[in-house]
Amino acid sequence: MKTSDFDYHLPPEFIAQTPIEPRDHSRLMVLSRAESSIQHRRFFEIVDFLHQGDVLVFNDSRVIPARLIGRKEGSGGKVEILLLRRLSPGLWQTLVRPGRRVSEGTRIEFTSDGIWGEVVERVEGGIRVIRFSDEGALERVGRVPLPPYIHRPVEDPERYQTIYSRVKGSVAAPTAGLHFTPELLSRLAVKGIQFAFVTLHVGLDTFSPVRVEDPREHPIHKEYGELRDEVAQQLAQIKAEGRRIICVGTTTVRVVEQAALRGGKGEVGRAKKGIEAFEGWTDLLILPGHRFSTLDGLITNFHLPRTTLLMLVAAFAGQSFIQRAYEEAMHLGYRFYSFGDAMLVL
Known part of the structure; x- marks a missing residue:
């Protein structure tokens, strides 16, 4: 595995400079790992792909005026x-x-x-x-910082916050959650989808490319996270009953997977059938070959080349499948990065 395996060329016109209105009208690429198939929808149609009893795990961190x-x-x-x-x-x-x-x-x-x-x-x-x-x-x-690839000011700073953000501490938004609206959350709840909230304060390293040829040698920065005891119990019950845990964003994946690693870094609480409450710093680096303990589905945006975010998605979906999906996204004119379109991997 080499860092160059996760490189690709993206013409600047594919980088979304402004958010879509309304939030849930962005495009949604749906990837089925079992069938190696790709569908193209709108984000509000995500309800059709989720089942009663699924749990969506959100990162409730809020961007600070950093x-x-x-x-x-x-x-x-x-x-x-x-x-x-x-x-x-x-x-x-x-x-x-x-x-x-x-x-x-x-x-x-x-x-x-x-x-x-x-x-x-x-x-x-x-x-x-x-x-x-x-x-x-x-x-x-202070002012809310925007990613270096966004060159236009955001008219409404709340568009760079998720609607459920509450714990201040991030210097960049957990962007997979930007697509959700109150109406969409209501529709999901009516269908019987459960919600869980964890916290990971996103750091500046989220935009940084991996500069070493072996990504395992990448010095990932620590970020502060928390998964509360009641959430650990909720997720453990979901797994015990054979239901699906679907993470909204790569930051959420890192928190949940960290909680699933016994003896993980941070202040570890009591084990909950393999999922432990914790609060503390995490530098968990998820690369292809990682054995996911909890994850059944992932909602994410389209990421920068040579980044740990892209590597995490490839670890879950398969590197060749993600390469194919990104090529198809560019062919069909998808919008990339923070204000761009979304992907659902099941």
């Missing part, structure tokens, strides 16, 4: 900061641009009324650890 613009105290030089992960109250690992002249001890002012941050540690590249004077004010002074 992009900050400030000026260095003294020189007044402009600095852009992207919050990467919260280390402790008021203390954040950040990406600073330009980082070359931002050293330990540098104070950065964000507003005229005294909100500032101080660099307490300089890490490699532009990574800096910053302590903020008023963490609660960051929501007021």
